[in-house]
Amino acid sequence: TYAAEKLAPFRDDPWLLGHFSDNELPFRANTLDNFLKLPATDPGGGAARAWLAARTGSASAAPSEEDRSAFLEHVVDRYYRIVSTAIRRHAPNHLYLGSRVHGSALRQRAVWVAAGRHADVVSANIYGMWTPDASLLRAWTEWSGRPFLVTEWYVKGMDSG
Numbered sequence: 001t002y003a004a005e006k007l008a009p010f011r012d013d014p015w016l017l018g019h020f021s022d023n024e025l026p027f028r029a030n031t032l033d034n035f036l037k038l039p040a041t042d043p044g045g046g047a048a049r050a051w052l053a054a055r056t057g058s059a060s061a062a063p064s065e066e067d068r069s070a071f072l073e074h075v076v077d078r079y080y081r082i083v084s085t086a087i088r089r090h091a092p093n094h095l096y097l098g099s100r101v102h103g104s105a106l107r108q109r110a111v112w113v114a115a116g117r118h119a120d121v122v123s124a125n126i127y128g129m130w131t132p133d134a135s136l137l138r139a140w141t142e143w144s145g146r147p148f149l150v151t152e153w154y155v156k157g158m159d160s161g
Helices: 031-036 043-056 065-090 103-107 109-118 134-144
Strands: 122-127 148-154
Touching: 031 043, 031 065, 043 065, 065 109, 103 122, 103 134, 109 122, 109 134, 122 134, 134 148
Parallel strands: 122 148
Antiparallel strands: none
């Protein structure tokens, strides 16, 4: 909320389209595995074990790919829900443009589904490809149910090293 409070002076600015909440957060397929490596006394480690136990009946079960995807969606959903609520409270007249998804998260359906529940537009930074894959671009809209905005794009020339 503290960071979102700084948006309030701009709430009626007619030239402001919207706000980003972050930049290139590490939404990765192995998020559940990383949380489970934390000690049980760590709040994140404890939450992951409780989530896994509720899902599978055992906090020590080996997670499946479906578990990993569901946990990633759970984490991303929580992030976007909290952030979008704070932004909308202090900047109700502007769009919430997401957090600029990048890297492997560009191909993670769970990320786009969760982001689409809370962002008005899902933003993405695309690196390392001359032409984005049209089927991937279509998938983003399908997965999120939202328009997307490419906020950064670049690719190096073959001779650049």
